[in-house]
Every structure is written in structure tokens, then in C-alpha cells.
Amino acid sequence: MIWWFKARRIPAVLLPLCAAFAVVLVLAYDWTATLPALASGSSTVRFLTFVPVIVVAALHHCLSQRLDAAEVLSRRPVPRYDVVLVLATVGFTVLAGLAVGALTGDDAARAVGRNVAFLTGLMLLAHRFVPQAAAGVPVGWVFLSVFAGSDAYRRPRFWSVLEHPAAAVPALVEALLCFAAGLAALALARPRTL
Secondary structure (H helix, E strand, C coil): CCHHHCCHHHHHHHHHHHHHHHHHHHCCCCEEEECCCCCCCCCEEHHHHHCCCHHHHHHHHHHCCCCCCHHCCCCCHHHHHHHHHHHHHHHHHHHHHHHHHHHHHHHHHHHHHHHHHHHHHHHHHHHHHHHCCHHHHHHHHHHHHHHHEECCCEECCCHHHHCCCCCCCCHHHHHHHHHHHHHHHHCCCCHHHH
């Protein structure tokens, strides 16, 4: 397990970026920016819409770091380790978002964990089927949600999970389904043969 821990670069990449995620979440939970929108002239976007990319990109980098020869020949359950890593990382972001949301009363902070789970599921599905594009899929989805995820009255579209309030049940169901599909894709992936 030590070689897996080091090969995935968890101490060097994932842990510092999870800490950065928590710091940004605490300091910037109420920041906004005015960006153009396709449905109307401009819209105010919460900075927390972009914050999940920090963790999802770090998780993608860690899961992409492999020791192919060691993983093919290993008797250790490497896919299970990867699934636990993803669950722990997303669990951390959910707890951090709920804690900041409870302390500040901010709805967007409470939704950050759901958004991380959704974007992680997208990344894992892309990583399984189109590995070269996996890092860009969550970033593309964030920008798609920002620019086209709401109608002219700022009501979020059903597919735009990131734009929904934290208590929106359809968005939570979509996020959980996407996350579960991504975890299944990760767990069922076979190591490359030598």
C-alpha cells in the first residue's frame, strides 16, 4: 500500500490541494463575478461554482499516476484502493462544504460537496472511456453550466447540477447517479497488460 500511496502522489498533490480547497472555501464562499450568459446579457456567478475543479483536477492527476507493471502483477486490490481514495476525497469535500454552509448560512457552500461528487463522476466516466479528455470534462461542464445552465430568468436548467440550490432533490439525484456510475467505471476498470 505504501507504493500505491506514493505512486498516486497523494501526499504531494492531493493532500495540499484538498487543504487549498478548504481554505478557498472558507475565505471565498461569498465571492461573485459578473460573466456573460447565453440566455441573457450577463449574470452573477458564485465563485464556489469553480472551486470543485481544484479537487477534481487533483484527483484526476492522482488516479492517472500509475505503476503499470506493479499493478498488473500485484495481488493487492489496487482498484479498491482507488475507490476508497475517491470516496474519502469526496467525503472530505462534502463535510467541508456542509461545515462552512452551517457556520455561514450559505447555500452555495452546502452544495459544493454535491458539485464535487457530480464533477468527479463525470471525470471518472471520461477517464474510463476517453482518458485523454478526462481532465477537461469537469472544467468544460463548469463553463457550460455558467454560460448556458440557466434560462433568461436565472432558473437553472435540469441538467445544470451546479446551478441548483443545495436542497434541490433532482440535482442531488443526478449528482449521486453520476458519482455512482463513475465509481463503477473506476472499480470495473482493468489494469493495462504489459
